[in-house]
Structure formats: structure tokens, C-alpha cells
Amino acid sequence: MVNYMLMISAELENLTDLQPQGGCDDANFAYYFKLKCGNCGEVTQKETCVSLNETVSSNKGRSETHLSQKCKFCNREGTVTMISGRGHPLTQADAEKGNYAPLMLFDCRGYEPLDFVFGVGWKVESIEGTVFTEVDLSGGEFAEYDEKGECPVMISNLRATFTVVK
Template sequence: MLSLTLTADLVGVNELQPNDTPENPFWYTFKVQCTSCREIHPNPVSVSRFEANDMSGSRGEANFVWKCKSCKRESSATIKSPPVPYQQSSPPTRQKILEFDCRGLEFTEFSPEGEWLATGTESGSKFAGIDLTEGEWFDYDEKAGEEVSIKDLKWEIRRN
């Protein structure tokens, strides 16, 4: 099992999470490595927890099925549960966002491409369409009358 963890400095917002619903699935983007031959796929891959792919020679399904070009082995990954919202803390702490069951592959690097959501800490204002690809985000909470931000993002993929 692997976990995607995040450490971030949230100011004025809480409950940072990907916008991930059956109607609007979030595509988690990773670099992937074969655990057999250690080859790293040259292109990032995207995984949705709402997509099911058949695995060869099996009745099973996985969210992501991949065949390594080097050693020809088929590998799979399944997202175990919905994403867990990141909670604001001071100082920022590492928190698990997502958990994967990986067979024959490892995700080595995460890219936060896609739409993220957050909630104003004091006001309860909903922030949607947050783009974290630049590593930080700034906005203004009209209800609270203050600037809000997300910065110092550190993504890690860890073994459970």
C-alpha cells in the first residue's frame, strides 16, 4: 500500500481536497515505476477512482492497469477510498490524502493537476477551481474580509 501525503501552509482556509465526484472525477497524475525492472515510464499517467479497467488473465479490475514496455509485465493500482481533506494546522503537518493498493508498480511523483476545493476557516466560504500546479494559491475571502492562501506544498508518496 502507498499513500499520497501533503504538508501545506493553509492561511484562512481548511479542508483542502480535490474536486472528486462521480459527475466530475479528479484525475490523479503521477510518474510511474515498474517494481520488476525499475523502469520509470517517461510520461505522467492519470488515475481516476471512478474508472475500472479489466486486468489480463484475471476477473479483477483496477483503477489503473499498465504494461511495462521494458519487461512486459502487467501491473495495477486501485484507489482504496475517497480523498481525505487536508486540515489546516500550525505548524503544518504531513497528512494522508489518498491511499493506493499497488501491484507491480509504484507511483514516484505526484502532480496536483486538476481542480481543488477549500473552505474558509472563519467564514465557511467555499472556494472552488483552486489551481495548485504553481505550488501556491492566493485569493480573498469576502465574508471574512481577509486574504487566504495555500503555499509551501510538499507532496510525498509513502509506503504504509
């Protein structure tokens, strides 16, 4: 069992608190990433999707998990279980320092997560208090104008990494 923390970073212009639409523990938010088999090293061709509101029984029948699948190459089963309550939004202070913010913790057995994909369903707040919802980061950036604050807002240079957590 290895726990991987999804860490995100970005450049935020006049913005703060980048996070999934319903917060870091949003049950409906879909996390997309590739998986590397811990047995043979094969990497999935397509991104795998996991979310807190979807659980399955592991093939071994011992517990509930968010993903249970067999490696297409060596046929070994692996699971991914999400652990909520450990993430927080990326703030402007974090972004200015180039720091990463922890978003979600994944308990991976038989797999290693790779290559997180930013998609739709994000929320961010301007420094003037305007909340932007359903932000689409699939294109790698977001740019808008904050009417209330009378300033441009932008998210760019999105980065994500998985770090091992004890």
C-alpha cells in the same frame, strides 16, 4: 501487493480543509503521478492518470482495477487499484504543525507511485466559511481574497509523498 498512501501538506493562510472538489473520495478527481516498475526500475516518462470512476479489467482477467499497463521497458504488467474511505482533508491545524494529511490509498502490484502532480479540481474553505471551488494548484500555489472574511487567503509550499501502509 503494497499499499501506498498519498500524503499531502501545504502552508494554508486563513484556509482549512484542502481536498479534491467532491471530497477525498471524489470519483471524478484525477490523480496524476509517475510510476516506477517493480521489476526493472524504469520510471514512466509521463504522469499516469487514475480516478475512481474509471475501471478496467486487469490483463490477467481476474479483477477490476483502476489502471493496468505494461512496463515499456521490460513488458511486465502492473496494476494500480484505488481504495477509498481512508483519506481526509488537510486542515489548518495539520498545516500549522507541518503535518501531512492522508488523501488516497493505492494498492500497487508491480509498480511504485512517485512524484504526485497537483492539478485542477481542488476545494478549500476559508476560516470565515467561504468555500473556494475548482482551485487550480498546477502552478504550485493559490492566492485569493475572501470578501466575506475580509482577509487574504493563500495555499503555498505544496508537498506530496507516498508512504507504505500495512
